Amino acid sequence: MSGKRILMIVGDFGEDYEIMVPFQALLAVGHKVDAVCPGKAKGDSVATSIHDFEGQQTYSEKRGHNFTLNAGFADVDAAAYDALVLPGGRAPEYLRLNKQVIAIVRHFFEANKPVAAICHGAQILAAADVLKGRSCSAYPACSPEVELAGGRYANIAIDAATTDGNLVTAPAWPAHPAWIAQFLAVLGTRISHGELSRAA
Numbered sequence: 001m002s003g004k005r006i007l008m009i010v011g012d013f014g015e016d017y018e019i020m021v022p023f024q025a026l027l028a029v030g031h032k033v034d035a036v037c038p039g040k041a042k043g044d045s046v047a048t049s050i051h052d053f054e055g056q057q058t059y060s061e062k063r064g065h066n067f068t069l070n071a072g073f074a075d076v077d078a079a080a081y082d083a084l085v086l087p088g089g090r091a092p093e094y095l096r097l098n099k100q101v102i103a104i105v106r107h108f109f110e111a112n113k114p115v116a117a118i119c120h121g122a123q124i125l126a127a128a129d130v131l132k133g134r135s136c137s138a139y140p141a142c143s144p145e146v147e148l149a150g151g152r153y154a155n156i157a158i159d160a161a162t163t164d165g166n167l168v169t170a171p172a173w174p175a176h177p178a179w180i181a182q183f184l185a186v187l188g189t190r191i192s193h194g195e196l197s198r199a200a
Contacts, residue, residue: 003030004082004187009101011091013038016064017173018049018087018118029189034071038098041072041132049089078107083187088119088139106130116168116183118175122146137162137169162166
């Protein structure tokens, strides 16, 4: 399998795990991932947040890491990418206001390319008007947006994921094993576990 070229759109106070983990996992299996943010260039960074579930009525938020962008948003040509990843956190609230972000997202759906969104990433999908008739998971607080955009909210376990055609979605970072595995399947990635040879 040849590696795919994947675009990841991130922003300040995106969820730390939902940026870092898929970025590193996709690189680890041989894909090329370009992480970009509107208004920022290659080498700039975004501030991330860590969201946790600690018994309150909603998640808590703590400051995460600085995540360095490895590509510039101004240079993005959506047609040159094979797939799209939209992490969650607070960043989607403002990223969905960017007309170029919306145009990029629509390109991937019009071309039926693989798209993975998690948690609040569904806010961008709803704003791009690409959810009509589609099943989409998201953080439960985003379920009204999914439904108002004409999608079917997938009310699944916090550690589960769902695939609807080219779209892979999940509620939050506890779903990483399922979400990343399903996205790799949609990408056509095959991972084999051969026997390890032992030196005599």
